[in-house]
Structures are given as C-alpha cells and as structure tokens.
Amino acid sequence: MVLTVKSLLTGLVGAAAVSAQCTGPPANDATVSLIAEFEDLDPSGYPTVGYGHLCADSSCSDVPYSIPLSEADGRSLLRSDMAVAQNCITLDTGSNVVLNANQYGAFVSWAFNVGCGNSGSSTLISRLNAGENPNTVAAEELPKWKYSNGVELPGLVRRRNAEVDLAQTATSAPALPACS
Numbered sequence: 001m002v003l004t005v006k007s008l009l010t011g012l013v014g015a016a017a018v019s020a021q022c023t024g025p026p027a028n029d030a031t032v033s034l035i036a037e038f039e040d041l042d043p044s045g046y047p048t049v050g051y052g053h054l055c056a057d058s059s060c061s062d063v064p065y066s067i068p069l070s071e072a073d074g075r076s077l078l079r080s081d082m083a084v085a086q087n088c089i090t091l092d093t094g095s096n097v098v099l100n101a102n103q104y105g106a107f108v109s110w111a112f113n114v115g116c117g118n119s120g121s122s123t124l125i126s127r128l129n130a131g132e133n134p135n136t137v138a139a140e141e142l143p144k145w146k147y148s149n150g151v152e153l154p155g156l157v158r159r160r161n162a163e164v165d166l167a168q169t170a171t172s173a174p175a176l177p178a179c180s
Contacts, residue, residue, distance in 0.1 A: 022090065022091065022178065022179035023083070023086070023087055023090065023178075024083070024085075024086030024087045024088075024089060024090030024091070024108070024178060025086065025090070025104070025175055025176075025178050026079070026082075026086065027082055027086055027101075027104065027105045027108045027109075027175075028101045028102070028105050028173065030101075030102060030105055030166055030169070031082075031102075031104075031105030031106070031108055031109055031166070032075060032078060032079060032082070034105070034106075034109050034159075034162055034163065034166055035051060035052075035078060035082065035109050035112055035113075036051050036074075036075060036078060037162070038109075038113070038155065038158070038159045038162070039051035039052035039078070047060070049063055049067060049069060049077075050063075050069050050073075050074040050077045050078060051074055051075070051077070051078040051081075052078070052081070052112075053077050053078070053081050063077065064077075065077060081112075082108060082112055084112075084116065085108045085109075085111035085112035085116065085119075086108050088111045088116035088119055088120060089104065089107045089108050089111055089119070089176075090176060090178050090179065092116075092119065092120045092125050093125065093128055093129060093176060093177075094128075094129045094177075095177045095179065096129070096131060096177075097128045097129060097134075097176055097177060098134075098174075098176060098177065099128075099134055099174075099175045099176040100170075100171050100172070100173060100174060100175060101171050101173035101174065101175045102166050102167060102168075102169045102170075102171045102173075103134045103135070103138065103167045103175070104175030104176055105166055105167075105175075106138055106142070106163040106164065106166040106167035107119075107124075107138070107163075107167070109159075109163050109166070110124075110142055110145065110160075110163055113145075113156075113159065114145055122141070123141060124137055124138075124141035124142070127141065134167065135167060135168050138163070138164050138167035138168065139164050139167075139168070142160045142163050142164050142167070143157075143160045143161070143164065145160055146160055
C-alpha cells in the first residue's frame with residue numbers, strides 16, 4: 001500500500017483538517033454530463049432527488065432548491081454533491097500524480113459511483129500513485145468495477161466504458177496535482 005502525505009495526515013488529524021488545506025478542483029462540464037447521464041434526473045423521488053442526491057430525510061429538507069427540481073437546479077445539486085468525490089481523488093493521489101481535466105473527471109465519476117472508501121483502497125489509486133500512465137490505469141482498472149452484489153450490470157459496463165472514453169479524450173486542461 002502506498003501512503004501519501006495526505007493520507008497519513010488524514011489518518012492523524014482527520015479528513016476535515018486536511019481537506020481545509022487542500023480541496024479537489026471542480027470537475028469539468030464533460031464530467032457533470034457523464035454523471036448526469038448515468039444517474040438520471042429524478043425530480044421528486046425520495047429519499048433521493050436529482051442526480052443521485054441522497055436526501056438527509058424523507059422530505060429532502062437539506063436540498064436548497066424547490067422540488068420538483070428543474071434541470072438547472074438538478075445539475076447545481078450534482079456539482080455540489082461531486083465535491084466529495086473530487087476531494088477523494090485529490091486527497092488519495094500523491095503529488096506525483098498528474099491528471100488532465102478529463103482523466104480527473106473520469107476518476108471523479110467513478111469515485112462518485114463507488115464511494116470514497118472503495119476508491120481510496122483500490123488498485124486503481126495504488127497504480128496511479130506508483131506512477132503508472134493514467135490512461136493505461138483507466139483502461140485496465142475502471143472496467144473491473146461493473147458488478148453490484150456479484151452481478152455484472154449492463155449500466156455499469158456502459159458507465160465504465162464512458163469513463164474510459166472520457167479519460168482517454170485528450171485535453172491540455174490540467175487538474176492534478178492540485179496540492180503539494
């Protein structure tokens with residue numbers, strides 16, 4: 001297991017203290033669109049609303065928008081919810097990991113879907129931290145995450161393929177490292 005300074009600090013002082021010093025950059029619009037495509041807008045379903053937002057209670061009192069959500073409000077809520085996954089990818093990768101905006105976005109989408117605990121302890125993150133090529137890592141590791149309760153789901157296969165495609169779409173826009 002590769003320990004990063006950030007992961008060591010997180011263990012010692014807690015994620016809140018570390019994330020106050022370093023937060024993940026916002027993911028690009030291509031990432032928001034990818035996640036929105038696979039999460040589906042649910043304007044009035046409970047206890048979730050919007051693009052996979054899990055409400056704090058059955059009335060979604062934590063949602064700062066009126067329900068049913070508009071498309072614009074749904075995307076704003078999604079961008080807010082994505083901050084957790086953005087921070088997970090940023091804090092779990094070492095300062096040696098260089099990702100462009102599309103590679104970062106693909107990994108943010110994946111972490112948003114599988115959760116920070118799963119992403120942080122993954123071979124994918126270990127391989128990035130070991131200095132492997134992000135496009136190779138994306139192509140070899142993301143497709144492995146296509147199961148739910150041991151069953152391969154066609155929707156997860158499509159999502160992982162879309163994430164690989166995004167990661168391998170060239171861009172000069174940088175994303176990581178965001179912190180040193």
